[in-house]
Amino acid sequence: MKTNPIEKNAITVNKYLRIKLKGNPKRLYDAAGHLIVNGGKRLRPYMVIRSCQILGGRASMAMPAASAVEMVHNFTLVHDDIMDNDEMRHGVPTVHKKFGMPVAILAGDVLFSKAYQTISDSKLSSQSNNQLISRLAKACVDVCEGQLFDIKMAEEKRIPSQSEYINMISKKTAALFDVSCAMGAICATNNKKDIQNLSSFGKNLGIAFQITDDLIGVMGDPKVTKKPVGNDLREGKKSLPILMAINSAKGKDKKIILKCFGNSKVAKSDLKKAVDTIRALGIEENVRKQALKYAEKAEKSLSKYSGSAKKELVSLLDFVVKRNI
Numbered sequence: 561m562k563t564n565p566i567e568k569n570a571i572t573v574n575k576y577l578r579i580k581l582k583g584n585p586k587r588l589y590d591a592a593g594h595l596i597v598n599g600g601k602r603l604r605p606y607m608v609i610r611s612c613q614i615l616g617g618r619a620s621m622a623m624p625a626a627s628a629v630e631m632v633h634n635f636t637l638v639h640d641d642i643m644d645n646d647e648m649r650h651g652v653p654t655v656h657k658k659f660g661m662p663v664a665i666l667a668g669d670v671l672f673s674k675a676y677q678t679i680s681d682s683k684l685s686s687q688s689n690n691q692l693i694s695r696l697a698k699a700c701v702d703v704c705e706g707q708l709f710d711i712k713m714a715e716e717k718r719i720p721s722q723s724e725y726i727n728m729i730s731k732k733t734a735a736l737f738d739v740s741c742a743m744g745a746i747c748a749t750n751n752k753k754d755i756q757n758l759s760s761f762g763k764n765l766g767i768a769f770q771i772t773d774d775l776i777g778v779m780g781d782p783k784v785t786k787k788p789v790g791n792d793l794r795e796g797k798k799s800l801p802i803l804m805a806i807n808s809a810k811g812k813d814k815k816i817i818l819k820c821f822g823n824s825k826v827a828k829s830d831l832k833k834a835v836d837t838i839r840a841l842g843i844e845e846n847v848r849k850q851a852l853k854y855a856e857k858a859e860k861s862l863s864k865y866s867g868s869a870k871k872e873l874v875s876l877l878d879f880v881v882k883r884n885i
Contacts, residue, residue, distance in 0.1 A: 565872055569609060570602035572619075576627050580678055581671075591659040591667035592674075595634050599650035604629045604740040607765075607876070611744025611758045613869035614862070615751075622747040624682035625692055628675040629740050632696065635671035636703055636736075638664055643707075672700075684747060691746050699739035706732025713798045719807065725800055726767065733773075734766025741765075757861045761873065764858035769880045771851040774799035776883065779835055779844060790831040793838075796822025801847050805838045813837050848881070855881045 563571070574596070581593045605626035612622035640646075641654040642664060648654060656664035679692050709728040713720050720728075741762030745755040776784075777792035778801045792799055802821070809817050820826045820834040855877040862870055 566601055566603070566606050569606045570600070573602045573605045573623070573626060573630060576623055577630060580627060580631075580674060587659065587663060588666055588670060591655050591663050592634075592670045594652070594655050594658060594667070595637055595649060596630070598652045600630075600634075602630060603876075604633055604736055607737065607740040607762060607873070608744040608747070610869045610873050611741040611762075612747040613744075614758070614865050614867065614873065615745055615748035615754055617744075617748025621684065622744050624678045624684075625743040625747055626740075628678045628692075628696060629736065629743065631671045631675040631678065632700060633736055635668045635675070636707075638668040638671065640707075642668075643711075687750070688746055691750075692743050695739050695742050695746065699735045702731040702735035706730070706735065714796065719803060720798055722800065722803060725798065725803060729767060729770040730763065733770040734763045737766030737769065738763035757864070760861040761858045764854045764861065765876060765880060768851045768854040768858065768877065771800055771847060771854070772880055772883055775801050775844060775847045775851075778802060778805075778838065788828075788831070790820065790835040793817070793820050793834060794822075794824060794826055794831060800850065801838065801843050804846055805841060805843050808841055808843070809837070813841065851881045 577596055578593065581589055581596070583589045608626035608629055609619045609622045612625075613619060637649065638655045641649060642656050642661065646654050647657050652658075654664075655667055659667065675696065676693060679689055679696070682689060682692075684692070706728055709724075710732055713724070713728060738759050739762070742755055742759040745758040749755070774792065774797075777787075777797065777799060778790060780787070780789070782789050788794070793802060805817055806814070806821070816830075816837050817834050820831050858877055859874055862873060
């Protein structure tokens with residue numbers, strides 16, 4: 561059976577990550593690598609490597625940066641799961657559930673620190689390494705700011721505007737997509753325009769990805785999402801589909817949706833009715849249009865490039881925006 565480019569890349573990245581995440585005490589490194597060995601598409605490392613190749617670089621030049629981004633991504637997952645008190649991810653127990661809270665916090669810290677160590681040990685010039693470290697550090701700050709924006713939005717009674725939502729996901733999710741492509745470009749060149757083009761591609765891809773992900777969180781098939789239908793509605797998440805639904809619904813429809821919004825004890829039948837109401841409002845089509853708008857911006861950023869690496873990056877847009885729910 562033929563492996564697709566993303567799967568093939570994931571195998572190579574996983575081997576590299578396993579080497580980097582070995583050490584003593586073994587329990588600490590087992591915890592740090594727990595989510596990595598139990599799944600994940602390695603989408604961000606894939607973007608780092610293809611962004612390097614689109615500008616004529618070799619995959620080996622970008623491998624330390626690609627692994628560093630994946631370590632940071634997994635660091636955010638470990639801490640996200642702690643904050644949300646989630647018990648499962650990738651179909652396995654979360655790190656704090658399997659290894660305990662103190663070890664999980666230390667595992668996150670190890671992933672974060674190892675990311676920077678991996679970059680500093682790379683064979684690129686010191687100027688390139690400094691740029692990579694600076695870019696990744698800024699992305700980490702953005703992710704933290706985005707996470708707190710998300711928490712603040714959840715705590716407030718008011719429904720945020722669409723621009724507030726886009727600002728939040730630009731930081732919380734898109735920052736790591738942005739930096740993945742920028743770092744890949746830096747591994748191949750010091751041309752500021754090329755780095756900016758790849759950075760723009762990553763950012764807009766990341767926004768399209770999160771918008772689509774949020775659509776799946778409301779209307780996704782539980783067999784695919786492994787979560788109950790309408791899960792994000794029940795949890796009271798202020799995602800784009802939910803914002804659009806609350807703002808466009810009137811009268812009885814609005815009451816049906818609000819009855820379920822943030823109501824952890826809502827009956828399954830009421831939740832299904834709310835999701836059906838959201839569907840009838842045409843929310844899926846409107847949300848898909850928004851995701852497509854950012855996907856088109858992303859594609860435009862790569863208009864001057866050609867070759868197989870470009871084709872593979874552009875194909876990510878289809879994968880992200882057209883994901884089935």
